[in-house]
Each structure stands twice: as structure tokens, then as C-alpha cells.
Amino acid sequence: MQEKQSQILRHWGTYVFRVGSAQPYVVEVARPISEINTLEFGAGLFEKLQARALLIAGTHPFSNFDGSANLLHSANKINLFNLVHQVILRQTENAPMLVMQLRAFSNEDNTPSAKTDILMAKLGTFNEPSSVLTQPINDALKAYGLNVQYVTGSSDAQGYEVSWNAQARYSPFTQNKPFYVLWVSPKTRSSFLDQEDNRQQRAKFSTLGINTKEVDIARWANQTQVSNDKQIKINFSLLEEFFITENIISLKRFLNENTQYQFQRLIDINTRQAYLAMSFPQGDLLALVNLQTHNGKNHILKGQDIPSLKRIQKFVDERARWLLRSHLK
Numbered sequence: 545m546q547e548k549q550s551q552i553l554r555h556w557g558t559y560v561f562r563v564g565s566a567q568p569y570v571v572e573v574a575r576p577i578s579e580i581n582t583l584e585f586g587a588g589l590f591e592k593l594q595a596r597a598l599l600i601a602g603t604h605p606f607s608n609f610d611g612s613a614n615l616l617h618s619a620n621k622i623n624l625f626n627l628v629h630q631v632i633l634r635q636t637e638n639a640p641m642l643v644m645q646l647r648a649f650s651n652e653d654n655t656p657s658a659k660t661d662i663l664m665a666k667l668g669t670f671n672e673p674s675s676v677l678t679q680p681i682n683d684a685l686k687a688y689g690l691n692v693q694y695v696t697g698s699s700d701a702q703g704y705e706v707s708w709n710a711q712a713r714y715s716p717f718t719q720n721k722p723f724y725v726l727w728v729s730p731k732t733r734s735s736f737l738d739q740e741d742n743r744q745q746r747a748k749f750s751t752l753g754i755n756t757k758e759v760d761i762a763r764w765a766n767q768t769q770v771s772n773d774k775q776i777k778i779n780f781s782l783l784e785e786f787f788i789t790e791n792i793i794s795l796k797r798f799l800n801e802n803t804q805y806q807f808q809r810l811i812d813i814n815t816r817q818a819y820l821a822m823s824f825p826q827g828d829l830l831a832l833v834n835l836q837t838h839n840g841k842n843h844i845l846k847g848q849d850i851p852s853l854k855r856i857q858k859f860v861d862e863r864a865r866w867l868l869r870s871h872l873k
Contacts, residue, residue: 555602555607556602556625557600557624557625558600559597559598559628560597560600561596565594566594567593567680568596568640569641569644570598570632570633570642571590571593571595571597572598572599572625572643572644572645572646573600573646574615575604575605575647576600577601577603577604578604578606581733581734581737582647582728582733584816585728586598586600588736591814592684593680593684597628601615615710616707617709617710618707619710620710621713623710629711630714633714633721634718638719638720639720640677641720642721642724643722643723644681645711645725645726646728647726649663649704649730660729661685661728661729661732662690662691662693662727662729663727664681664695664726665706665725666695666725667723681724687861688862689841704727706724731838734836735836735839735863738816739811739816739818739836740818742818744790745836748790748795752795752799754799754809754820755808755809756811757809757810758811760813761814761815761819761832762853762857765829765832766851766852768829776830778802778830778831779801782801783795802822805822805823805825807822808820809821817835819832819834819835830868830869832866833865833867837863839865840864841864841865842868843855843859843866844868851867
């Protein structure tokens with residue numbers, strides 16, 4: 545607030561603290577500008593874990609000639625990001641608190657296999673005492689449908705250990721404060737891109753007469769009706785072509801072939817993912833499709849079941865492509 549009032553942008557970062565009940569986790573995004581979508585992934589993990597704090601750096605690491613904007617450099621200990629990190633750990637005294645920094649890895653030849661979504665590295669060795677804190681993280685990543693590889697010295701994960709950065713250097717002065725780095729793949733990061741800002745996608749749907757609205761996808765789908773018509777057959781090949789080419793002509797042809805149905809572009813208020821909902825005019829949901837994901841998995845709704853909140857949330861968390869009635873698969 546003071547920064548806004550003075551009109552002086554210091555780019556010291558953004559710091560979010562959960563008031564009241566929270567779990568003992570600190571999520572740190574040290575390079576939100578240069579390592580694209582680590583911020584979105586970190587914010588999602590902050591909510592999923594109900595973590596105590598979310599620390600977001602405010603600068604590109606190479607924005608200053610003297611290197612002082614690089615908050616991960618071991619020499620840059622005097623900055624607000626590092627101060628907040630230390631104060632949180634110091635104020636919790638001996639109570640457990642797990643710190644995880646979100647980083648990005650690329651798809652270069654010397655990086656892990658394409659099947660690896662997350663590389664999890666720890667300062668020190670993986671051992672039993674911290675498993676109580678790491679299990680919820682593993683559960684959250686599993687709920688996202690991600691493949692996790694631990695950095696334990698294997699050649700394909702070489703170079704992705706925890707570096708002796710400014711935050712890690714404070715760890716020896718703490719107790720019960722394990723320090724982790726989660727390296728996130730390009731494919732996974734792109735799945736967490738905020739689709740509300742995808743102006744090209746919005747414009748394509750708007751041009752074809754499909755409006756966009758924001759909803760809680762899980763609750764919205766749970767309140768839809770169920771069709772009794774099991775004879776419906778829909779050819780989704782043109783829609784699949786649109787996902788590959790992003791050609792509006794393919795989308796237009798698909799809509800023209802299915803004029804008897806109602807279409808909406810929906811933005812989930814929690815994940816900021818974009819969906820195409822296909823329904824009967826009276827509201828019976830036939831299909832829900834994630835418009836920007838690399839996960840082509842199908843979630844099938846059997847019979848005339850109204851999708852449960854838990855079932856829809858699993859579909860949303862996994863960033864899966866399709867949620868379909870069983871007779872449409």
C-alpha cells in the first residue's frame with residue numbers, strides 16, 4: 545500500500561500470508577518473470593496445500609548490471625525476499641516448516657526424460673523424518689497427474705540439486721525446516737497458464753458467437769442436468785483438429801455440425817483454465833473440454849450420474865482434456 549501511495553515501484557516482490565489455520569509450508573517463486581508459469585504453478589500449490597506463505601520475487605534476475613536482482617545468488621543476502629524467508633523460519637522456532645522453491649527446467653538434450661514433469665531436490669538427503677511433510681506434497685502432485693522424479697545423484701538429473709543459494713544458506717541455523725526445490729517441466733508449466741489472458745482464444749470463440757464467463761467449474765458441472773438420450777453420437781475430430789492447429793475454420797465447422805447443442809467458454813475461477821462446455825439447450829451436460837492442455841486423458845461419466853464435486857475436481861486438477869458421457873467416448 546505504501547508503495548502504491550508513493551508511486552515509487554521498488555519491485556521488492558509480493559508476499560502472501562494465510563491468516564488463521566494453515567499447513568507448515570512456504571512456497572517461494574524466486575524467478576516468476578524469467579521462468580515462465582512458475583508463478584501460476586506456485587500459486588496453485590499454495591492453495592492446494594493450504595500453505596502458510598507464498599513469496600514472489602518482483603524482478604528479473606538480470607535486470608541490474610551489478611547482479612543484485614538475482615535473489616538466488618549466494619552473495620545477495622540483503623533483500624526483502626531473503627529477509628521474509630528468514631523471519632518466517634525464525635518466528636516458527638522449532639516447529640516444522642517445509643520450504644519449497646519453484647524453478648523451471650528446459651527440454652534440452654541433457655535434461656531428464658520427457659516423461660518427467662517434476663524434479664524434486666532436497667538440501668541434504670531424502671530421509672524418513674521429513675516424510676510427514678513431504679507426503680502431502682506428493683499427494684498434491686499426484687492429484688495434478690504429474691510424474692515426479694527425485695534428484696538422488698542419477699546422471700539424468702545432474703545439475704538439478706539444491707544450489708547453495710541465499711535462502712538455502714540459512715538452513716543450517718534452523719531446526720525442522722527442510723528445504724526443497726521443485727523443478728517444473730515446460731509442458732507442466734504451460735498447463736498452468738492463466739487462460740483468462742489468452743486474448744486470441746477468447747476472440748476466436750467470441751467471433752463465432754460463444755461468450756465467456758467465469759465459474760467454479762466443479763460446482764457448475766455438479767449442478768447440471770443429465771440427458772436420458774443414449775443414442776447421441778458426436779464426431780469430435782474437427783474439435784481435436786482445432787486443438788492441434790488452433791485454426792478457427794476447424795472450430796467453425798465443428799460448431800456448424802452441432803447446431804442443436806449449446807456451447808460456452810468457461811474460465812475456472814480457481815485454476816484460471818479455459819473449458820468448452822457442450823450441452824443441450826435445457827442444460828444437460830454432454831462434454832467438458834479443457835482448451836489448453838497437453839494431457840489428452842479422458843474422464844468418463846457413466847450412465848446418468850450427475851458428476852460429483854470430487855470427480856470434477858480430479859478432472860480439473862489433472863488438467864485432463866476430456867470429460868465425456870460414456871456413450872460419447
